[in-house]
Amino acid sequence: GIQVEQSPPDLILQEGANSTLRCNFSDSVNNLQWFHQNPWGQLINLFYIPSGTKQNGRLSATTVATERYSLLYISSSQTTDSGVYFCGLVDNDMRFGAGTRLTVKP
């Protein structure tokens, strides 16, 4: 099956800093999502982005399917951005990376 790798595994930022999270995948896919898992465990859908670029406020994402990676950008980070960010891809079923744990310090 498809392998999904996320980097970095952990990221600590000062409030206001920008960051880039990366998701590499081992085979071409037509579907990719970015999620934020909140402190209560719920996965919040950030972007459905099989290709191209999308923006939502301080967050944006870019997927280059031909090169098998996706990037999540967080600008002007806030403490509420803390949590774990997952990318997931659908093949016959959904495959997730191990996540990036982001900590934003005030």
Next chain:
Amino acid sequence: DVKVTQSSRYLVKRTGEKVFLECVQDMDHENMFWYRQDPGLGLRLIYFSYDVKMKEKGDIPEGYSVSREKKERFSLILESASTNQTSMYLCASSPGQATYEQYFGPGTRLTVT
């Protein structure tokens, strides 16, 4: 907004008990999924369903069964709970073959003692 609800946020059961986890979605989605999430192992797919009364095994179906009698409801059943089934269980749904965008429920944190 798509809403996916799960019957319990926290659940404590004893070893050997039969456990039912319920998931309901209100957007007429065709596909529904059950995952479990464990530290260091990430999210793993247990079962999924593409239609009523249809089910497919995921990565870790052992010890679990599922039921989908109605389109909006997908149940995960632990026939005889064991301590290694202590985990966070997440349900998701997606609209169908045109898009695979998934929407997740709030999760159920199950502890088996």
